[in-house]
Amino acid sequence: MARVAYVGATSAAIDFAVFNALLLPLDRDRNLEVVAANTVAFGCAMVVNYTLNARFSFGAAMTRRSAIAYVLFCGVSLALYNANLLWLRAFVGAAIETDGAVLLNASKVLAMGLLVLWNYLGYRHVVFPTPRRSEATP
Numbered sequence: 001m002a003r004v005a006y007v008g009a010t011s012a013a014i015d016f017a018v019f020n021a022l023l024l025p026l027d028r029d030r031n032l033e034v035v036a037a038n039t040v041a042f043g044c045a046m047v048v049n050y051t052l053n054a055r056f057s058f059g060a061a062m063t064r065r066s067a068i069a070y071v072l073f074c075g076v077s078l079a080l081y082n083a084n085l086l087w088l089r090a091f092v093g094a095a096i097e098t099d100g101a102v103l104l105n106a107s108k109v110l111a112m113g114l115l116v117l118w119n120y121l122g123y124r125h126v127v128f129p130t131p132r133r134s135e136a137t138p
Helices: 002-023 031-057 064-095 100-127
Strands: none
Touching (some): 002 031, 002 100, 031 064, 031 100
Protein backbone atom coordinates (compact mmCIF):
# COMPACT_ATOMS: atom_id res chain seq x y z
CA MET A 1 0.00 0.00 0.00
CA ALA A 2 2.91 2.38 0.74
CA ARG A 3 4.28 1.91 -2.78
CA VAL A 4 0.89 2.58 -4.29
CA ALA A 5 0.67 5.74 -2.17
CA TYR A 6 4.12 6.87 -3.38
CA VAL A 7 3.16 6.26 -7.01
CA GLY A 8 -0.15 8.00 -6.42
CA ALA A 9 1.60 11.05 -4.96
CA THR A 10 3.96 11.19 -7.94
CA SER A 11 1.04 10.89 -10.35
CA ALA A 12 -0.90 13.53 -8.44
CA ALA A 13 2.02 15.96 -8.71
CA ILE A 14 2.12 15.43 -12.47
CA ASP A 15 -1.66 15.76 -12.68
CA PHE A 16 -1.62 19.08 -10.78
CA ALA A 17 1.33 20.48 -12.72
CA VAL A 18 -0.21 19.74 -16.12
CA PHE A 19 -3.70 20.83 -14.98
CA ASN A 20 -2.49 24.20 -13.71
CA ALA A 21 -0.27 24.80 -16.75
CA LEU A 22 -3.21 24.11 -19.05
CA LEU A 23 -5.52 26.37 -17.04
CA LEU A 24 -3.31 29.44 -17.47
CA PRO A 25 -4.74 30.47 -20.87
CA LEU A 26 -8.22 29.00 -20.25
CA ASP A 27 -11.40 30.44 -18.78
CA ARG A 28 -11.67 28.75 -15.36
CA ASP A 29 -15.36 29.56 -15.15
CA ARG A 30 -16.22 27.34 -18.12
CA ASN A 31 -16.82 23.74 -17.11
CA LEU A 32 -15.93 22.39 -20.55
CA GLU A 33 -12.46 23.97 -20.42
CA VAL A 34 -11.90 22.75 -16.86
CA VAL A 35 -12.95 19.19 -17.78
CA ALA A 36 -10.73 19.27 -20.88
CA ALA A 37 -7.71 20.41 -18.82
CA ASN A 38 -8.48 17.82 -16.15
CA THR A 39 -8.79 15.04 -18.73
CA VAL A 40 -5.46 15.85 -20.40
CA ALA A 41 -3.73 16.16 -17.02
CA PHE A 42 -5.25 12.86 -15.90
CA GLY A 43 -4.05 11.17 -19.08
CA CYS A 44 -0.47 12.38 -18.57
CA ALA A 45 -0.48 11.24 -14.96
CA MET A 46 -1.95 7.84 -15.83
CA VAL A 47 0.86 6.98 -18.27
CA VAL A 48 3.34 7.47 -15.43
CA ASN A 49 1.01 5.78 -12.96
CA TYR A 50 0.63 2.62 -15.05
CA THR A 51 4.36 2.25 -15.56
CA LEU A 52 5.29 2.84 -11.92
CA ASN A 53 2.47 0.72 -10.50
CA ALA A 54 3.26 -2.19 -12.79
CA ARG A 55 6.99 -2.21 -12.05
CA PHE A 56 7.32 -0.71 -8.58
CA SER A 57 4.07 -1.33 -6.69
CA PHE A 58 2.90 -4.69 -7.97
CA GLY A 59 6.01 -6.12 -9.64
CA ALA A 60 3.89 -7.09 -12.62
CA ALA A 61 4.78 -7.32 -16.28
CA MET A 62 3.28 -4.63 -18.50
CA THR A 63 1.23 -6.87 -20.74
CA ARG A 64 -1.38 -6.18 -23.37
CA ARG A 65 -4.01 -7.53 -20.97
CA SER A 66 -2.98 -5.24 -18.11
CA ALA A 67 -2.72 -2.22 -20.43
CA ILE A 68 -6.24 -2.80 -21.78
CA ALA A 69 -7.61 -3.40 -18.28
CA TYR A 70 -5.84 -0.25 -17.09
CA VAL A 71 -7.23 1.93 -19.90
CA LEU A 72 -10.78 0.63 -19.34
CA PHE A 73 -10.48 1.02 -15.58
CA CYS A 74 -9.05 4.53 -15.94
CA GLY A 75 -11.88 5.49 -18.28
CA VAL A 76 -14.34 4.80 -15.46
CA SER A 77 -12.03 6.56 -12.99
CA LEU A 78 -11.83 9.61 -15.26
CA ALA A 79 -15.61 9.84 -15.52
CA LEU A 80 -15.89 9.66 -11.72
CA TYR A 81 -13.03 12.13 -11.30
CA ASN A 82 -14.50 14.74 -13.66
CA ALA A 83 -17.99 14.36 -12.16
CA ASN A 84 -16.60 14.69 -8.62
CA LEU A 85 -14.47 17.67 -9.63
CA LEU A 86 -17.44 19.57 -11.05
CA TRP A 87 -19.73 18.59 -8.17
CA LEU A 88 -17.17 19.55 -5.53
CA ARG A 89 -16.32 22.75 -7.37
CA ALA A 90 -19.97 23.80 -7.15
CA PHE A 91 -20.31 22.62 -3.54
CA VAL A 92 -17.09 24.20 -2.28
CA GLY A 93 -17.68 27.33 -4.35
CA ALA A 94 -21.08 27.79 -2.71
CA ALA A 95 -19.52 27.42 0.75
CA ILE A 96 -16.55 29.76 0.32
CA GLU A 97 -15.67 32.61 -1.99
CA THR A 98 -12.14 32.25 -3.29
CA ASP A 99 -9.97 32.61 -6.37
CA GLY A 100 -10.95 30.29 -9.22
CA ALA A 101 -7.59 28.51 -9.32
CA VAL A 102 -7.59 27.91 -5.56
CA LEU A 103 -11.15 26.60 -5.70
CA LEU A 104 -10.36 24.29 -8.61
CA ASN A 105 -7.26 22.88 -6.93
CA ALA A 106 -9.09 22.37 -3.62
CA SER A 107 -11.90 20.61 -5.48
CA LYS A 108 -9.31 18.50 -7.35
CA VAL A 109 -7.70 17.39 -4.07
CA LEU A 110 -11.08 16.31 -2.71
CA ALA A 111 -12.01 14.55 -5.96
CA MET A 112 -8.69 12.67 -5.92
CA GLY A 113 -9.28 11.66 -2.33
CA LEU A 114 -12.57 10.05 -3.28
CA LEU A 115 -10.80 7.89 -5.89
CA VAL A 116 -7.90 6.59 -3.78
CA LEU A 117 -9.57 3.43 -2.48
CA TRP A 118 -11.31 2.82 -5.84
CA ASN A 119 -7.96 3.00 -7.66
CA TYR A 120 -6.12 0.76 -5.20
CA LEU A 121 -8.78 -1.95 -5.32
CA GLY A 122 -9.03 -1.74 -9.11
CA TYR A 123 -5.27 -1.93 -9.61
CA ARG A 124 -4.94 -4.80 -7.15
CA HIS A 125 -7.84 -6.92 -8.38
CA VAL A 126 -8.45 -5.92 -12.02
CA VAL A 127 -5.33 -4.44 -13.59
CA PHE A 128 -2.49 -6.22 -11.77
CA PRO A 129 -4.16 -9.20 -10.10
CA THR A 130 -2.08 -11.57 -8.02
CA PRO A 131 -1.99 -14.96 -9.76
CA ARG A 132 -4.02 -17.67 -8.05
CA ARG A 133 -2.03 -20.45 -6.48
CA SER A 134 -3.10 -22.81 -9.25
CA GLU A 135 -1.79 -20.31 -11.87
CA ALA A 136 1.44 -19.45 -10.10
CA THR A 137 4.63 -20.93 -11.42
CA PRO A 138 6.48 -23.20 -8.98
